[in-house]
Structures are given as structure tokens and as C-alpha cells.
Amino acid sequence: MLGYRPFHISELLPHGVRQMQALEEAMVASSTDTPYTRAELDKLFGDYDCLIESPCYLGASGIQTYVDDPNIKFILTQRSPESFAKSLSGSLGCYYAKLHEWPLTAARVCDGFVWELERMFRLMTFRWSHGLHPSDPDFRSALEQSYLEYMKTVRSLVPAERVLVLDLDKGFGWEEICNFLECEVPEEPYPRSNSMAEFHVAAEVVLAPAVRKTMVLLATSTAALVGFGAWYLQRLRK
Template identity: 30%
Template sequence: MGLYQAMQILGFKTYHFYECIVNHGLPHMEVLQEAVIAQCNDLSGIKKYTKADYEKWLGEYECLVEVPSHVGTDILEAYADDPDVKFILTERDPDKWVTSVNNTAGALIDMPYMFPFVILKYFDATLYRFLVLNETVYRAMSKCTKPGDADNAQALRKQYTDYIKKAKEIIPADRLCLIKLEDGLGWENICPFLELPIPTQAYPDRNEPERFQKLVQGFLQPKINAAIMRLSAVALPVVGAAGWAAMKYGPSAIAALTKGR
């Protein structure tokens, strides 16, 4: 989330996965899931998104962070010919990227099937959609493997390296800022490229797993509480046990799942 926050500091209205789920909620989560499925599953029957679709969905934003990697390189192709659009491509060691993904989205992959979420997800539409969206995005990146599967790391690594390779081929060199994260990422990398002065504010911290854990906890807990209340309205005989279990295990389950593996 560091680059997302950095672009906001620079004054850009920026769209990120956080913006999608926290600030826009259910409608945008549904659109993102549809876009991911359309790009990754030719048998889905969903038409792949075009530039017009992206404009309808994201037209109010000036900057996209992370989302292009979820929906595939077609979105890069849609804007590659626009001379006013610049691209910042961050590249890192593929094995470190795999670890990061499995410590964030991958850490939640089993949550929909664990108690109490296997029940509570049906009592809050946003909670359900978040869990489904996270699973959809992760499976698209991992070729339907899960953390711990023998071919999981290999599938994720290939998906990542293929994306980076194709992105470099699509984006015009004169509008591409390529940053290797191992060499550092800060204002000195992006501000000259964007022709903007370097802010006095420090560049945001890049502790992705920790930020992701806080995001998930802050976002999910109210949804879990709402689901418990709805469950209690239709299942009074078991609400005592269900409510106690959800309150007792909900926060700890989220924390355990988002600590990484």
C-alpha cells in the first residue's frame, strides 16, 4: 500500500484494492471480480473488459495502483497508446513476491471454509463478497493452487514473471518508470518521472503484510458483528453458542490467518 499512499500524497485521486473494498464496497467488489473472471476464464461467458468498461468503472480516478495486475495486461494495452498516461512498474525478486502474496491474499484463502466464517458469510453480503473476491483474485494469480500445494509457488512465480515480461513489451519505454524494489522505492524514483517536486513528507512505509492484516481486521470485524446480529434474528436457539464462538474466535481467526504462513 506504500505506492497507493504515495500517489495520494502527490495529489492524485488513486484507486487501489483498499479503495475498492473500503470506500466503494459491494458494487466495486462485484465489478472487480467480474473483470478478473473475464480476463482469466475464457469459458466464463463474460466479455473481456474494454477501455470503455474501464472508463465507466474507474473514470473518476487519475491513478491506478495494483488493480491492473489483478485484471491482466489488457488494461495496459487499452492505455498504452495514450500519450498522457505514464506507467510505473515495480519489479521484485519473484520468490519474495510469492512470499508476500501468500502472506496477504493467500493467508485468507481458507477463511470462507473455517468456523465461524463458513456460516457467518451467508449473513452479510459484503463479508461474503470480500471473501469470494479475495479467493477469485488469488486463484487467478496462483492458477487455482493454494498455499502449501506442491505447485503453488511455481504457479505464482510464473504468473508474476509472465505479467512483468508482457508489461514491459506493451508499455512504451519513454512512458515507463521501471523500479526494482530491491534497489529501493522512494520519492527520488517517482517524482522526477512524474515531473513533480519531492514532498517534505516521508515516503510511506512498505510493510505490506502488517498493513494488510490491519486492513482486514478493521474491515471485517464490523461485518462479522453485523452477520452475528442477523444470524441471531433467524436462529435464536443457537445464537448463544454462535455468538459466543464468533466473538471469541472471530478476531483471533482473522489475526492468525493474516499473520502469514
């Protein structure tokens, strides 16, 4: 189990614009008559052993693509709709909103990575919120409704014998997961962490270089404008 190479959305962030664009194209295509094929998804996700969270952004077509492979198993994490909405609005929704605030509004214009990140976060946020912005008063209720719809979709598409439902509110560990996957239970404890706090730390680390770059560009531009203004005024006086 510890040897598995899991793919999570965060895997894209260190690599840059091209990889994010590929995921964006897959998300957009999932809502059309020509969703990504298994070969295209395999090319997108590389040689990872499992996908974490990513399939939920590919809609019913993405789930069906993997259901068609009888060797693939699914783990569905269950929680209260209110808990899900709180988590998503505090992580993805929060940073999508921040990308429209200073200084990230300036960074979006000055840095191609931040520009693409905003587009990817917008697609992900709107997939769950039915197009509502995090500031909309109905945002959380839309997330709750989407969560219930998603759980229903997964259960309707995936055969019961190929899906393990884990209740996040009750808790779970290696035993349930490893027994389902038919692999050995690791000796080390199951990792417990504050995923929302980790998301915020990771986001700050990823965005910090772009913010620094933007501040340098703005400072340089301001200095150039001030210098030009001083020169122009001096010329007028002569």
C-alpha cells in the same frame, strides 16, 4: 504528487458489494474475447488520477487498453519472485484461505459483503496461482511463475520510454518517481510501511462488523431453537 488520488483494491472495500461485483466482472472479462473497454474501465475506477496494483488483475488486455493512451505512464515494481510469492501468499492468499475457516465460513452465508469479498479474493488469488488454493504445496511456485510471466508481459507491451522500473529489493524514493512523472518532489519523507501488516489490520477492520452480525444471528437462532425445543418437549409431556 501528494495531490494525486490513487485507486487501490482496498478503495472498494468500504463501499460494498456493487463495486466489488463490477471489478469481478472486469477481471472475468479480461480473459475473454470481450474485455472491458477504456470507457468501461474509466467508469469502474471513477476519476482517480492513478491505479495502484489493480491493472495486474486485468491481464494483458487491461494493460493494452491503457498503453493505447499515449498520455499514460507506467511504474513497474520489480522484486525477486520469492519475495513476491511470500508477500502475496501472506496477504491475499492468507485471507482467501481464512474466508473458508470459522467464523468467516458462517459470515459468508449470513453477510452478502463477505460472500462477494470471497469471490473477489478467489478471482485475484487464482489469477496469480493458476487456480491453485493457498493450501496446495505448489501454490508459491505458481505465484513465482506468474510473477515472471507478468513482468515479461508488461515489458513486451509498454514502450520502454513510458515505463519506470523500480527495484523494491534495492529501494527507491520520491526522486525516481517524481522525475519520471515530471512533477515536484514532496518535502515530506517517502512513506515506508509494512504493507502486509497493514493489509491484515485493514482486513480485520473490514470483516469485524460482518463477524459480529453473524455471531448475533447465530446466537439468536440458537436461542430460538432451544426455546422451541423446550416448548415442544413440554407439549409432549402433556
